[in-house]
Amino acid sequence: MEMTMKILVINGPNLNLLGSREPSVYGTMTLDEINAALIEYLDKNGAGARFFQSNHEGAIIDAIHEARVWASGIIINPGALAHSSFALHDALKAVEIPAVEVHISNINAREEWRSRSVIAPATIGQVSGFGWFGYILAAKGLLHYVKERAHVKGHAR
Numbered sequence: 001m002e003m004t005m006k007i008l009v010i011n012g013p014n015l016n017l018l019g020s021r022e023p024s025v026y027g028t029m030t031l032d033e034i035n036a037a038l039i040e041y042l043d044k045n046g047a048g049a050r051f052f053q054s055n056h057e058g059a060i061i062d063a064i065h066e067a068r069v070w071a072s073g074i075i076i077n078p079g080a081l082a083h084s085s086f087a088l089h090d091a092l093k094a095v096e097i098p099a100v101e102v103h104i105s106n107i108n109a110r111e112e113w114r115s116r117s118v119i120a121p122a123t124i125g126q127v128s129g130f131g132w133f134g135y136i137l138a139a140k141g142l143l144h145y146v147k148e149r150a151h152v153k154g155h156a157r
Contacts, residue, residue, distance in 0.1 A: 005047035005072040005146055007139065008097075009038060010063060012079035013055045018104075026104050029132045038075075041136050045143055047072075057085055064091040073142045074099035075135060082107070082117040092122035098145055100138040103128040 011031060014021060019030035029037075035051050042049050050071075052063045060081070067074060074097050081088055082101065092099050099122065106129030107114040120126050124145055127134040 005143060006070055007042060007047055007049045007142065008063065008067040008071045008074045009035065009049050009051045009135070010060055010074060010076040010078070011051075011053040012057075012060055012077060012081050014079055015077055016053050016055070027131045034132045034135055037132065038135050038139060041139055042143075045139075047139075047143060057081060057087060061087055061091045064088070064095055064097075067097060068095040071097050072146050073097060075102055075138045075142060076100070076119070076123075077102040077104070077135075078117075078119050080114075082119045083113055084118065086118055089118050089122045092119065098142060098149070099123045100142045101126040102134045102138045104131055104134060105129060 015031055018026055018034065019028055031053060035049075038049055052060070054060050054063070060078070064074065074092070076092070076099055078085065078088055078101065082103070101117060101119050101123045103126070107117070108128065117126065125141055127138045127141070130137055
């Protein structure tokens with residue numbers, strides 16, 4: 001299958017510690033293992049990915065800005081920045097690339113402050129609570145959305 005879609009996968013603060021960080025909450029898969037599973041899924045579905053992880057908000061914003069010239073979509077696990085970073089919200093809105101927010105844990109079943117994402121209004125959807133598999137669900141939804149949008153645009157001509 002020809003690879004036409006390119007997805008930026010962003011992981012925010014502390015996600016580099018997956019596999020050892022609170023395994024009862026975040027599971028035992030490492031970020032590299034999650035990325036490998038995503039590569040396999042995307043490859044089977046005609047898409048590719050670039051992966052970016054940072055513990056620094058500004059670096060994540062720079063990655064989002066750079067994506068506007070090459071990415072068809074973004075999968076972002078902003079970590080705790082989801083609850084406080086209006087700058088990430090604004091960056092996602094500014095680039096006008098469809099994005100899906102992912103959280104490994106169910107943010108609505110945890111501390112009250114985690115239940116509100118300021119990023120969510122800048123995304124096409126949110127996946128929360130399915131562990132590492134949430135990244136696959138996000139990819140599936142994002143690919144469907146991008147393909148449907150291209151299909152609709154194709155008929156509008």
